[in-house]
Amino acid sequence: MKLFQLIVLLTTIVIIQHTNVEAAKILGVFPTTSKSHYTVGSALMKALAKKGHEVTVISPFPQKKQLKNYHDITTTNVWKAMEPFTSGFLSNINKGPIETILRIYTFGKVLTNSTLTDPAVTKLINSRQHFDLVILEVFMTDAMLGFAHHFNAPCVGISSFGASKWTTDLVGTPAPPSYIPNPFLAFTDHMSFKERLMNTLMSVTESLVLRFVDQPVQIEIYQKNFPDPKPTLNELKKKAVSAVLLNNHFSLSYPRPYVTGMIEVGGMHINRNPNPLPVDIQSFMDNATEGVIYFSMGSNIKSKDLPLDKREAFLNAFSKLKQKVLWKWEDENMPSKPDNVLIQSWWPQNDILAHPNVRIFVTHGGLLSTMEALYHGVPVIGIPIFGDQHLNMAKAERGGYGLTVPYLEISQERLTQAINTILGDKNYKQNAQLISQRYRDQPQNPLDLAVYWVEYVLRHKGAAHIRTASMDLSFVQYHNLDVLAILLGVPVLLAHVLVLMVCRKKSNKPNRYGDDKKRN
Template sequence: MEYVTFIFTVLFGLCLCLSNIEGAKILAIFPFPGPSQYILVQPYLKTLAARGHNVTVINAFPQKEPIQNFRDIPVLEVFEDYDNIVNSVQTELNKWQEFNFYTEFFESISLRVLNNKAVQKLINSDEEKFDLVIVETVRTEILYGFAQHFGAPLIGFSSFGTDVEMDEYVGNVSPISYVPSTMSDLTTQMNFMQRLKNFLIVGLQYLHTYTVHLPRQKVLYNQYFPHAKVSLETQRKNFSLMLLNQHFSLSFPRPYVPNMIQVGGLHISHKPSPLPIDIADFINGAENGVIYFSMGSNIKSEKLPKETIDIFLKTFASLPQRVLWKFEAEKLPGKPDNVFISKWFPQPDILAHPKVKLFITHGGLLSTMEAIYYAKPIIGIPNFFDQFLNVANAVKSGYALDVDINTISIASFGAKIKKILSNKIYTEKIKKISRQYHDQPIKPIDAAIYWTEYVLRHEGANHMRVAGQDLNFMEVHSLDVIGVLIFVSAVGLWVIYWFMSKILGFIFTSNAIKHKKE
């Protein structure tokens, strides 16, 4: 089977080479200050450049060394107050407040991009032309205006899969009876109360989108693209392709329209790089294995409450395993000898090491994918957005345990670590899921490149669009039809009632007159 897959991959790679079109000019917009999003998309963009396309990228992480066919437009302004913003979302927010936060956060990023001098020069240049625009599709509809401004097809790239808004972009339908909201901690198997909760969350997101988010985006769209030929409502449903950082083996099977392509894990290299000497020595010297602990790129471990840090330290000190902890400060008072701290770790390369037995993570999608790729069980400590959903799905799938950071204790945290390390079922389950993920006919990065160039070859590939892209919410779900049927039925029942009451009234009146005469 592996031999057949190898041959198929080689042939597909050859097809990619033969089908490569003449170098296109591509504008990519990935300005988010969280490194994980750019780590995900960077191999994809670099591969497009390596294949001869001229790629211009608006981003917050410019290359340190020049790359052929690759031009950076840095927007470092997006880092202003970023840490404070991330810390603020960790406070208790209800769902409406959470939606408000994301609207304001992504609006702030969009404005900093559009007000950047180099970006303004790009927009106002009469010489700049692009054949394709690629954007991160996370509540930044105003940035989709670049596609209509340059008259180019639009490709969306989602770092976490899809949600109700992205579904609307391409006319997809996510049955809320078994597709949990990305803003929830639900799984596909929901009882009535959970389905009710999912229904309310999805409904609230729709309500917020159309009453708060879109009206604000529309004002900005008209301000920054005053000569736009199409409205924001039209432009947000004008995607040629949607690349999803997801795969059914990583989450669950669900419906996708033809122009939604799953490319989950395209950033992961099949061949790990050698580890730095100090990290390699620390891991290789661990007789009882290693635990890797990282809260991701947005949550800083050094910013956690002192009480929480003390719980981690005391728990790790009691373990026979060694611990690699992504900790952003130079020093960590009270650090036990079995703990190695660093501001940065080559995470995929560490997870690939056979001595690493457990991954303690915030539950971000990239981290979850890397855990599956390298078959490492996890303990999830989610904080915000889709992390709760990812961890809940991992627990349901049987390769993870979850921890509530607000109620964590030395006893409960230590017990869960020991439970996973001492019970082979978690490792066996993640190995099974890892095999399922790896069993794909082509690599995710090759699929992403193929379909991107497919859109270029077929001038936007409009033949992949479903008719639902041209319908509104009422029409997609036939609510207008149902409404008319209910109205017609009500009128019909009223007419029948009126008619019968007249007949019965006439009969009773005639009988009464007859009896009176008698």
């Protein structure tokens, strides 16, 4: 018996030695002023710090309370630089897809430049610090790949909203436009011919903008802010990133192929054990016998900036409800606030959605918000404004767990109709709960999976063995255009030669009628 226990003990020690990694120095770069983007990245960084790694995080959001092994490098310039974008979301609602793409890449240019020129970041670049790994949010900030080369460390990318051309190009994940909908279009994975045509044209347009508009700007920022010697940015994009962690899950999206180095960890920021709510909020929700409607337009869009007619439409619609309403309102006062409405500038969203009395989540349709709603089985009413929000709400309607109210069509009547439809039809709730069951059915907590892959890259010194060979191929080689040219060109050439030979033979054959005429 003692021998058996000794064997078990030794086996356990061996397993631990092979699965653990020594404490590493990790740099996290999460530059956006969008709190939701930071929420995803910080969840991973805090988990790594808790495991004993020493993490340093570049972001505009410093910790309110000092955490063990967690060090902030707080950017300040970025707030002023990004203000024209964050305050102009609602005014750009009428922009077409092309204008939206151009605006988003301009957003990325300003974000990248203001972060890399921030005094705190400049000081870090000029320091002699050492890092074993760089974790970088991939969000139109290619120049920041310079951190990986500058600190001679492997890089793990994080996408806060799933796969896109920005991420797939870093690890060679295929994205055929025949069934992979572009994030800027509200298509499914089953497209008509017209939709496939539009999807392909949009993907081509995005590639051209990336190549001829964004890339030159990012190269200039990269060359200016990181010291020589350094490889070209194109080389870094092909070789620097070991893996990309996606905030997505197939149960919430569509099945699609991924290379080994692209891993779905959707919802890793969701607290599986909700925290207790503040006493006043808990009491408000507990006493809502008819249920609660939670309304938030996310971190980028402020409800207080809604035009007066839109604001009054919400107020009038909410005032007629039996349900109580929690409204994310970024001001201390709300004129004409109904008694059944409780306002606050920021809510513990995940903890609120976990409350059993929540009936509907009125949202902008961002991926984090819809993901949290589905995790807790809450139907949604979406008011998409930009980016992938239209795609997310199109999925909600097709999945039967949500309705869309277009921003330009907001009225008391449309809002009331959408709310009453979901409240009166139990299928919306049942569909949300069904997807919640699928989403929760995972062999491993997404945050644990993300930590595993980060440590995997650390253990294997960048894990070059999972890098796909497609990253070394040109466009012609990747699509086998040279092979197709041979396979199609050689038969065509042979056929052409054969036709020429036959025609020449016919032209050289004597004309018997002409010969008879000469003899006569």
